Amino acid sequence: xxxGHAHRLYRHGHSPxxxxxxxxxxxxxxxxxxxxxxxxxxAIWAFGLYAVLLGVVAHLARVPAAFLLxxxxxxxxxxxxxxxxxxxxxxxxxxxxxxxxxxxxLWGAWNVLAKGTLGVAASVLLASTTELRELLLxxxxxxxxxxxxxxxSFMIRYGDVITDEMRRMRIARESRGFEARGVRHWGVLAxxxxxxxxxxxxxxxxxxxxxxxxxxxxxxxxIDEVTASRAQWSYALALPVAALVVCLLxxxx
Amino acid sequence: MHVPDxxxxxxxxxxxxxxxxxxxxxxxxxxRRELDERTAPLAGLVAAFIFAVQMLNFPVAAGxxxxxxxxxxxAILVGPFTxxxxxxxxxxxxxxxxxxxxxxxxxxxxxxxxxxxxxxxYAVFRGxxxxxxxxxxxxxVASFAAALLSVPAAAVAFTLIYAIGxxxxxxxxxxxxxxxxxHVLIGIGEAVITAxxxxxxxxxxxxxxxxxxxxxxxxKLRVNGELVDAPDATxxxxxxRTSRRKLWITGLVTSLVLAGFVSxxxxxxxxxxxxxxxDKGIDKKEEKHASSDSPLADYGVKDIANARLSGGLAxxxxxxxxxVAGSGVFWAVRRRRSTDTSPTAVExx
Numbered sequence: 275x276x277x278g279h280a281h282r283l284y285r286h287g288h289s290p291x292x293x294x295x296x297x298x299x300x301x302x303x304x305x306x307x308x309x310x311x312x313x314x315x316x317a318i319w320a321f322g323l324y325a326v327l328l329g330v331v332a333h334l335a336r337v338p339a340a341f342l343l344x345x346x347x348x349x350x351x352x353x354x355x356x357x358x359x360x361x362x363x364x365x366x367x368x369x370x371x372x373x374x375x376x377x378x379x380l381w382g383a384w385n386v387l388a389k390g391t392l393g394v395a396a397s398v399l400l401a402s403t404t405e406l407r408e409l410l411l412x413x414x415x416x417x418x419x420x421x422x423x424x425x426x427s428f429m430i431r432y433g434d435v436i437t438d439e440m441r442r443m444r445i446a447r448e449s450r451g452f453e454a455r456g457v458r459h460w461g462v463l464a465x466x467x468x469x470x471x472x473x474x475x476x477x478x479x480x481x482x483x484x485x486x487x488x489x490x491x492x493x494x495x496x497i498d499e500v501t502a503s504r505a506q507w508s509y510a511l512a513l514p515v516a517a518l519v520v521c522l523l524x525x526x527x
Numbered sequence: 528m529h530v531p532d533x534x535x536x537x538x539x540x541x542x543x544x545x546x547x548x549x550x551x552x553x554x555x556x557x558x559r560r561e562l563d564e565r566t567a568p569l570a571g572l573v574a575a576f577i578f579a580v581q582m583l584n585f586p587v588a589a590g591x592x593x594x595x596x597x598x599x600x601x602a603i604l605v606g607p608f609t610x611x612x613x614x615x616x617x618x619x620x621x622x623x624x625x626x627x628x629x630x631x632x633x634x635x636x637x638x639x640x641x642x643x644x645x646x647x648x649y650a651v652f653r654g655x656x657x658x659x660x661x662x663x664x665x666x667x668v669a670s671f672a673a674a675l676l677s678v679p680a681a682a683v684a685f686t687l688i689y690a691i692g693x694x695x696x697x698x699x700x701x702x703x704x705x706x707x708x709x710h711v712l713i714g715i716g717e718a719v720i721t722a723x724x725x726x727x728x729x730x731x732x733x734x735x736x737x738x739x740x741x742x743x744x745x746x747k748l749r750v751n752g753e754l755v756d757a758p759d760a761t762x763x764x765x766x767x768r769t770s771r772r773k774l775w776i777t778g779l780v781t782s783l784v785l786a787g788f789v790s791x792x793x794x795x796x797x798x799x800x801x802x803x804x805x806d807k808g809i810d811k812k813e814e815k816h817a818s819s820d821s822p823l824a825d826y827g828v829k830d831i832a833n834a835r836l837s838g839g840l841a842x843x844x845x846x847x848x849x850x851v852a853g854s855g856v857f858w859a860v861r862r863r864r865s866t867d868t869s870p871t872a873v874e875x876x
Contacts, residue, residue: 283624300623307630312537315694348626352531362697385694389533390629397626409623421555421567426616428571429578436575440583454586457719464720467580467595468727471573471604475735478572482565492564 283345285402290509291335292403295502296412298510303400305514307393309521315385317524321392327516328395335403345398352390359383406430411500424494428481436474443470529621530636530685532629539692544634550642551615557608561737566609573605574613578620585720596713598644598681599652599674600721604728606737607649614641635688643684648677652738666739667726674721678714682706 291299313320332342360379404412410430414423443466454463482490502510535543558566577597584594597617601610615637621627628636652673659665686703693702725736733739747754 304630307532308537311532311540311629311631345626349531352534359697362701379697382694382697386531386533390531393532393629393631394626397623397630401624401626406624419552419555421559422551422612422616424567425571425574425612426620428568429574429613429616429620432572432575433578436572436579437582440579454584456586460585460719461723463583463585464723465727467583467720467724468731470580471576471724471728472732472735474572474576474579475569475605478569479565481572482568485568490564494567 283398283401284405285337285341287336287403289335289403291331291399294510295415295500295506296404296408297415297500298502298507299400299404300409300412300416302510302513303396305511306396306517309514309517310392310396311389313389313521313524315381315388317527318384320520320524321388323520324392324517325395327513327520328392328399331399331513335399337399337402341402342395342398345402346391346394349390349394352386356383356386356390359386408500411498414496415500420493427494428478432474432477432481435477436470439473440466440470529618529628530632530639532631534629534694535632535635535688535692536694537631539688540631540634542634542692543638543688547615547634547637547642550611551637554608554611554615558606558612561606561609569605570609570612570616573601573609574616577601577613578617581617585716595720595724596640596644596678596681596717598640599648599670599677599717600724602645602649603652603670603673603721603725603738604736607645609737610645610649611641614645635685639681639685639688643681644677647680648673649738651676656738663726663729663733663739666729666736667722670725670738671718671722673718675714675718678717679707679710682710 310321310324313324332339359382360375362376362379401409407427410423410427413426414420447462447466452459452462558570562569577600580595580600581597582594598610598614601613604610605613618628618636618641619633622630622633622636652669655669655672656665659669683703683706686699686706689702690699725738729736729739747756749755
């Protein structure tokens with residue numbers, strides 16, 4: 275817990291995007307992705323405009339391009355999948371560089387790549403401009419069930435603690451000469467996982483008792499109510515509205 | 528297996544979102560029943576555990592390694608409702624924070640990976656625990672089978688969702704082959720790890736394992752130097768129990784034998800029409816009948832070269848799915864009938 279309370283994906287800053295209330299940002303990101311997903315895939319230029327819109331947001335949030343691009347790497351497995359698509363899809367074939375590719379598959383690959391990349395970029399921008407606790411407050415504000423938000427907040431709060439416990443167990447194993455090389459060593463690793471479960475569960479019980487002794491009765495007190503003015507809402511929703519205009523143009527043109 | 532945005536079309540994403548929201552709402556109520564007011568801290572910590580254990584790499588061979596998905600494990604360790612909640616929260620956080628899985632595909636991801644794996648895993652587990660003798664070993668065996676079936680079941684669910692709302696028209700047979708073939712392999716790894724992990728927990732703290740609550744040792748009294756069973760607080764009607772167990776065993780074994788072994792031999796000889804079609808080469812054309820779109824098309828897991836083995840495997844998976852569906856309905860009916868009569872055993876967790 276001593277290592278600061280911001281997650282690794284958060285990028286501290288004081289930009290206008292950072293200052294927006296979290297629930298407006300969540301709503302805007304979600305609406306933006308919905309609009310992107312419902313755009314026809316034939317309107318290639320529309321996806322370019324979406325990318326420009328996200329670029330503007332990143333510029334306003336002062337998130338450097340390198341940071342954004344590095345985070346986009348999480349998408350690589352899907353890229354591999356998308357590359358396979360033109361080879362396995364059905365329908366009429368077209369010859370590209372001597373390879374017989376399916377037209378439908380090419381469209382499908384483009385569809386997944388474009389929409390997936392834009393979706394990932396939107397989530398990355400959201401996570402890098404919103405603090406964890408704010409994010410959870412925003413979720414609560416958006417009427418997610420309070421119990422679910424509490425579970426999520428405990429998961430986030432203790433995620434690092436549990437991961438650290440796992441790391442310590444790994445160091446303990448390695449300092450005793452253990453090296454996992456194959457299936458034969460699964461037993462040891464699984465015992466570690468079992469021990470980790472017992473530790474997590476018992477920690478949960480202790481946390482609960484500590485909370486009860488401080489007056490917990492099933493719901494967390496809300497200390498700072500986040501509110502958003504109409505101006506902040508309109509500022510946040512400018513992104514999805516602009517995207518919606520692009521999307522409508524994409525359907526009509 | 529995290530589905531990105533744009534992979535499944537908008538209406539189906541919305542529909543699965545509704546399914547996921549409903550299931551999470553049901554699990555929230557159920558988890559409160561399983562854990563009462565300790566739900567938030569305990570489910571939160573278990574979610575953190577699932578999150579951490581997904582990062583634990585299990586080396587397979589030659590540099591490749593796999594990791595646990597954790598649906599079946601969560602269901603067995605903390606109960607199905609809490610399990611669904613924990614995995615859903617993990618997926619939600621992965622989607623929002625790590626951009627792992629699209630925001631609009633959250634419904635698909637939760638339905639597929641949180642609900643199907645947990646529910647199928649737990650149903651198989653309960654069914655097996657019911658028929659197997661009460662011992663630690665059978666808990667391990669049951670968790671092995673539960674995890675083994677839960678992963679291909681998720682692959683089947685994904686294939687179904689893809690068949691309805693996929694954005695590319697790849698032949699469903701191909702998707703099913705690739706998905707199920709790969710996930711049967713993944714399922715084997717998942718099964719071994721889950722069984723070992725559950726075994727490790729049961730060996731140390733059997734009281735923490737939700738699925739092993741019936742396993743507690745009877746209290747013994749030493750009377751004049753002899754061990755005598757302590758009188759039960761709530762006498763269990765033993766006769767009805769054994770007869771039902773016998774019925775379960777017979778049914779399960781019969782169907783598994785039929786599906787696995789009989790189709791092992793039967794499917795090696797394709798039936799007349801199929802053989803003709805094959806000889807004439809007409810089955811290469813598009814004129815396939817409707818059921819060839821089904822995930823277990825032609826009753827074979829196609830990735831596996833051996834026709835007999837693949838047919839048998841498909842049979843066993845089929846029986847697994849059927850048993851799950853059937854016992855789900857059975858349970859729902861029985862639970863409704865006996866909600867107020869059953870003795871609610873309050874365990875000392």
